[in-house]
Amino acid sequence: MNLTTKQKQHLRGLAHSLKPVVLLGANGLTEGVLAEIDSALSHHELIKVKVATTDREMKAAIMDAIVRETQSVKVQVIGHILVLFRQSEEMKVALPRAK
Incomplete structure (x- = not known):
């Protein structure tokens, strides 16, 4: 899914008031963490994930892997916070129409 x-x-405006739903710790990106992110995306559609690592390349690789594995869209990255969106069947978040 490509977003305009x-x-x-x-x-980004809707995500501003959200708190991170999933926090990645010292264990990094595991199957359990990916399952939790996938579940949160199915339930909420728009979530924040906190990736707490000091290595920039590692952080970028983890964020790219999360987007790829969950088949979501990276909306925004600010510091250690990744904002993800994946529309569900119910379409809980109303998007402006693409031209």
Whole structure:
């Protein structure tokens, strides 16, 4: 799913007040963490994930792996916080229409 700039801007506004749902710790990205992120995306559609690592390349690789494995869209990255979106069947989050 590709989002327009206007749709991403709308989602960033909605995500502003959200707290991170999943926090990655010292164990890094495990199957259990991926399952939890997948479950949260199915339930909420728009979530924040905190990736607590000091290595920039490792953080970028983990975030890319999360997006790839959960088949979600990276809306925004600020510091250690990744905002993800994956639309569900119920379409809980209303997106502006793409032109």
